[in-house]
Amino acid sequence: MQKHGSSNSSNWKLRFIKDPPAVMLILFAVLSLSVFTGIYDKQTSFPEYVGKDLNEEEMAEVIERNSPLTSYVHLSPNADFPRDSAIQKITIHHMGANLTLERLGESFSKRDRGASSNYGIDVDGNIALYVEEADRAWTSSSPENDNMAVTIEVANESTGGDWPVSDSSFESLIELCTDICLRNGIDELVYTGDADGNLTIHKMFSQNTDCPGPYLESRMEEIAEMVNENIKNHGERSYTPAGN
Ligand SMILES: [Zn+2]
Numbered sequence: 293m294q295k296h297g298s299s300n301s302s303n304w305k306l307r308f309i310k311d312p313p314a315v316m317l318i319l320f321a322v323l324s325l326s327v328f329t330g331i332y333d334k335q336t337s338f339p340e341y342v343g344k345d346l347n348e349e350e351m352a353e354v355i356e357r358n359s360p361l362t363s364y365v366h367l368s369p370n371a372d373f374p375r376d377s378a379i380q381k382i383t384i385h386h387m388g389a390n391l392t393l394e395r396l397g398e399s400f401s402k403r404d405r406g407a408s409s410n411y412g413i414d415v416d417g418n419i420a421l422y423v424e425e426a427d428r429a430w431t432s433s434s435p436e437n438d439n440m441a442v443t444i445e446v447a448n449e450s451t452g453g454d455w456p457v458s459d460s461s462f463e464s465l466i467e468l469c470t471d472i473c474l475r476n477g478i479d480e481l482v483y484t485g486d487a488d489g490n491l492t493i494h495k496m497f498s499q500n501t502d503c504p505g506p507y508l509e510s511r512m513e514e515i516a517e518m519v520n521e522n523i524k525n526h527g528e529r530s531y532t533p534a535g536n
């Protein structure tokens with residue numbers, strides 16, 4: 293079968309080369325397809341840089357509109373461009389795994405996964421941006437929440453148990469939350485244990501998840517306190533917002 297198939301294909305190639313009209317026809321078809329795809333692309337168009345591998349310069353340009361703490365950018369198509377509410381909340385998630393920032397970006401780049409977050413933090417405390425703050429990420433099983441929230445995925449130091457995160461990740465989480473609050477005019481983070489507060493967690497919006505896991509959940513009040521302390525200290529030093 294194999295042999296028969298390959299001799300068939302070389303016959304076909306031979307005929308193809310000998311037949312200029314066929315070559316023209318195929319070229320024409322490829323050309324029309326690319327024009328058609330171009331039009332299609334425009335109709336379902338994403339903002340520039342979404343779904344693309346960015347060079348350092350392009351990443352820097354995107355970071356300028358978002359948290360300066362970001363060191364890696366891979367923009368996900370799984371988002372609404374732009375979000376439909378002003379930023380007034382932060383929602384914490386865990387990865388449910390210990391993924392690198394690149395690996396999480398890859399996962400969020402899959403359209404059929406239908407998931408994303410604004411930011412991700414790896415086990416060493418490095419911060420990635422996947423959905424710009426101006427846009428709504430698909431993270432918390434609640435469009436209403438995600439339209440108002442900046443969402444953050446934190447890597448787990450180990451999987452299972454109480455799903456801990458590393459001290460480095462935790463420190464970066466505090467820094468990132470502080471920065472988000474300061475640039476977006478959030479004066480205080482309030483954790484109420486339900487969706488009424490402006491510091492929320494994934495499991496408040498879905499019965500099908502324990503995200504962000506017992507470890508982070510047990511530290512939510514502490515996160516709010518630490519961020520609020522930082523906000524106060526910045527205020528005393530008359531912080532100038534870097535972004536909007
Ligand atoms: Zn989650």
